[in-house]
Amino acid sequence: MTKRPGTPGRRFAAAVALAAVALLAGCSERPAALSMEAFLERHWADPVAPQGTPPQAFSALEASLSPRACGQCHVEQYEAWRASLHSRAVGPGLLWQLKLMDQAQANRCLRCHAPLAEQKALLAIEHGWEGAPAAPPPAYVGPDLAHEGLVCAACHVRGHGRFGPPARAGGSGAKSGRQVASAAGGDGARVGGGSLPHGGFTASAAFQDSRFCAHCHQFPEDGPRLAGKLFEDTWQQWAASPMAREHTCQSCHMPDRKHQWRGIHDPETTRGAVDIALAVEPLGDGRWAARTEVRNVGAGHHFPTYMVAKVELALFRRDADGTAHPLERHVIGWMTDTQITREIFDTRIPSGEARSFEDRFAAPRGDWQLELVVRVKPGEHYERMYREHLARRDELPPQAVPHLQRALQLVVSAEYELARIFARPAIAN
Ligand code: HEC
Ligand code: HEC
Ligand code: HEC
Ligand code: HEC
Ligand code: HEC
Numbered sequence: 001m002t003k004r005p006g007t008p009g010r011r012f013a014a015a016v017a018l019a020a021v022a023l024l025a026g027c028s029e030r031p032a033a034l035s036m037e038a039f040l041e042r043h044w045a046d047p048v049a050p051q052g053t054p055p056q057a058f059s060a061l062e063a064s065l066s067p068r069a070c071g072q073c074h075v076e077q078y079e080a081w082r083a084s085l086h087s088r089a090v091g092p093g094l095l096w097q098l099k100l101m102d103q104a105q106a107n108r109c110l111r112c113h114a115p116l117a118e119q120k121a122l123l124a125i126e127h128g129w130e131g132a133p134a135a136p137p138p139a140y141v142g143p144d145l146a147h148e149g150l151v152c153a154a155c156h157v158r159g160h161g162r163f164g165p166p167a168r169a170g171g172s173g174a175k176s177g178r179q180v181a182s183a184a185g186g187d188g189a190r191v192g193g194g195s196l197p198h199g200g201f202t203a204s205a206a207f208q209d210s211r212f213c214a215h216c217h218q219f220p221e222d223g224p225r226l227a228g229k230l231f232e233d234t235w236q237q238w239a240a241s242p243m244a245r246e247h248t249c250q251s252c253h254m255p256d257r258k259h260q261w262r263g264i265h266d267p268e269t270t271r272g273a274v275d276i277a278l279a280v281e282p283l284g285d286g287r288w289a290a291r292t293e294v295r296n297v298g299a300g301h302h303f304p305t306y307m308v309a310k311v312e313l314a315l316f317r318r319d320a321d322g323t324a325h326p327l328e329r330h331v332i333g334w335m336t337d338t339q340i341t342r343e344i345f346d347t348r349i350p351s352g353e354a355r356s357f358e359d360r361f362a363a364p365r366g367d368w369q370l371e372l373v374v375r376v377k378p379g380e381h382y383e384r385m386y387r388e389h390l391a392r393r394d395e396l397p398p399q400a401v402p403h404l405q406r407a408l409q410l411v412v413s414a415e416y417e418l419a420r421i422f423a424r425p426a427i428a429n
Contacts, residue, residue: 039206043158044215047107050117051153054140054160055199062198063160065118065153066142073197074152080259081152089113089149092410093382096403100396103129112216114146115154122146162198165207165257167191210238213249217305226307226336227343234305241351243300252300264309265378267416273298274349278423280370287362288425290315290370294332295354302348307334310380311418313372315359318422320367327370328359338385369425374418379411386411 034042054063061069067087071078081087094113098106103124110120118141124132126146137143145151156163166189192200206212218235225231238244253261262269275295283289292313296303304311310333316324332355335344349355377383386408393401 034204036204036206036209036211039204040209040211040215043163043204043206046111047120048115048117048154049159050121051140051157051160058160058198060139063140064142065116065140065145065151065157067148067152069142070152077152077259084259084261085263085265086150086259086261087148090119090147091149091407092403093379093386093407096396096400096407098123098127099400099403103127103131112150114149114151116145116151119146119151119154160198162201163204163207164201166203166205168257208248208250210235210244210249213253217249224340226340227346229334229346231340232306234301237301237305237351241300243351247300249300264304264376265414267376267418270376270418273303274418276372276374276419276421278370278372278421280423280425282425283360286364287360290327290359290361290423291356292330292359292372293354293356294349296349296351300351302350304333304348306381307336307340308381309333309376309378310335312375312377313357314375316371316373317361317363317368318371324371327361328357330357333380336381338381338388370423372419372421372423374420376416376418378414383408383411 051065061072064070067078067081071082090113094109097109101109106123106127106129107120110123114120114123118137121133122137122141122143123129123146137145189203190200191203214235217232219230219232221230223230223232230236235249238249250257253263264270273296275293275297277291277293277295279291281289281291292315294303294311294313299305310331313330313332315327315329317327318324330347331345332347332349334346334348336342337344347355386404389396390401390404390408393404396404
């Protein structure tokens with residue numbers, strides 16, 4: 001990196017280092033090649049080091065960390081990312097909690113929700129945290145960067161250099177029409193040099209490895225646990241699943257390198273995760289058994305993977321005149337109290353496995369059928385937690401309340417019906 005004294009951004013950049021308590025040592029070297037483990041360790045060093053002063057040769061567009069700037073050339077990735085949850089990782093659900101935190105506490109959340117040092121510095125200015133830079137952000141940072149969540153640069157830019165997966169045969173992404181040479185191969189291979197925008201990029205197969213995602217979707221062994229289980233364990237669930245032989249996180253969540261990251265918030269994706277079977281069998285004397293089986297056929301980890309989402313199964317006996325008689329309800333998910341100190345139950349379904357429920361009930365003679373309504377609450381845990389805090393809103397700083405109200409609205413509006421399944425008794429009753 002060339003250091004240019006007097007560059008307007010320098011004072012901010014220097015303060016950014018402080019704000020993010022960055023560990024700068026050893027970050028300026030760029031060896032020709034690294035093992036994938038070493039690459040990932042450096043790429044996801046926590047905290048991510050400030051980018052520093054952009055290379056002199058960069059235009060303002062090339063230097064910008066703003067997703068909109070990347071989107072000028074990488075149109076497809078930008079459009080997909082903008083609609084994804086990664087672009088909303090700094091939403092009202094996080095913002096109301098930041099109002100209750102000091103900088104050190106907040107940075108523990110921002111590691112995953114807004115990992116760039118420049119984002120942490122902007123949030124420090126906004127919240128008046130100690131160590132916030134006094135100088136305004138330089139042009140390459142952009143005033144909105146903190147609120148844009150998990151931005152392109154968080155995954156792809158270190159020290160202003162671009163890192164990405166090996167180029168596809170025949171070039172890719174940006175609308176340059178330019179062929180990217182066969183340097184696709186080895187880890188740490190530089191592609192393009194000075195001839196391409198932003199000085200080309202460094203290719204690493206780490207971008208196609210599930211461990212790339214683990215930085216934020218897997219807690220370390222010594223991370224927080226309940227009932228012996230890590231709060232976040234998606235990578236290990238995947239690694240232990242039969243799916244791991246054929247799929248990575250990317251092959252399911254970024255098919256054809258698409259930047260959509262669809263998951264349990266998307267009904268179509270979730271329908272692809274499960275097979276649901278419903279049957280009704282006679283037990284005699286007007287009694288019946290409803291058998292429900294839910295099989296995880298499409299998720300490469302538990303269904304659902306965290307304690308956040310819940311899937312509710314509601315059984316009804318539906319009479320010919322349309323009257324619905326509620327029978328049993330079941331919940332699939334990891335249910336804990338809102339403080340995460342007590343496990344209530346854990347009915348998540350590991351990849352490739354199934355969970356069955358048998359419910360016995362009495363039914364009169366006549367024409368009826370069994371109806372199963374499956375609803376998904378992608379943010380059930382947060383919904384309960386937000387309601388508890390809203391009930392005690394007097395104890396919150398007033399500026400947190402509007403964010404909390406908006407967060408509750410968002411979480412409730414994310415609920416949807418996944419399926420509605422019917423089963424008729426096989427023999428006349
Ligand atoms: C002026 C246009 C331009 C801008 C602005 C730009 N890029 Fe690029 N980028 C390119 C071109 C051209 C290539 C090389 C061809 C390709 O792979 O698309 C490239 C390559 C890449 C690659 C490597 C793709 C691969 O195959 O692995 C990544 C990653 C990348 N850019 C990320 C970014 C990010 C992130 C930003 C914003 C911080 C950005 N770029 C801004 C034009 C641009
Ligand atoms: C959560 C991390 C993450 C974020 C955020 C992210 N990317 Fe990517 N990007 C990846 C990964 C991982 C791949 C490689 C996927 C694969 O090869 O299966 C990739 C691939 C790419 C490629 C190569 C695409 C191709 O078709 O060869 C480009 C270009 C790129 N990203 C640009 C962007 C831009 C621009 C943004 C923001 C609008 C962005 N990325 C946001 C992780 C991310
Ligand atoms: C190790 C990475 C990681 C850390 C650290 C982390 N989160 Fe998250 N957070 C996630 C992931 C992944 C999700 C998505 C969960 C899902 O989809 O079920 C999430 C979801 C959320 C949501 C719900 C979505 C939204 O934006 O409304 C909130 C709120 C949230 N986190 C707040 C926090 C707070 C507050 C902290 C710090 C105390 C924190 N997170 C720390 C990874 C992390
Ligand atoms: C075989 C395909 C597949 C693989 C592999 C896979 N996923 Fe998923 N993932 C899904 C499907 C389908 C869903 C929606 C159903 C669900 O939530 O389980 C999902 C949901 C999610 C969710 C939403 C939250 C939740 O509670 O379920 C996150 C986060 C996620 N995946 C991350 C990952 C990560 C990280 C990896 C790699 C370690 C990964 N996935 C591997 C298919 C896959
Ligand atoms: C820097 C941290 C970070 C990295 C790296 C990261 N994620 Fe995420 N991811 C998050 C956070 C935070 C959320 C929750 C955003 C929200 O809802 O506010 C999330 C949400 C998701 C979701 C949305 C699921 C849903 O609830 O519907 C999926 C799927 C996902 N990530 C997959 C991936 C995959 C695949 C990778 C690797 C290519 C990856 N993530 C890398 C932090 C990260």
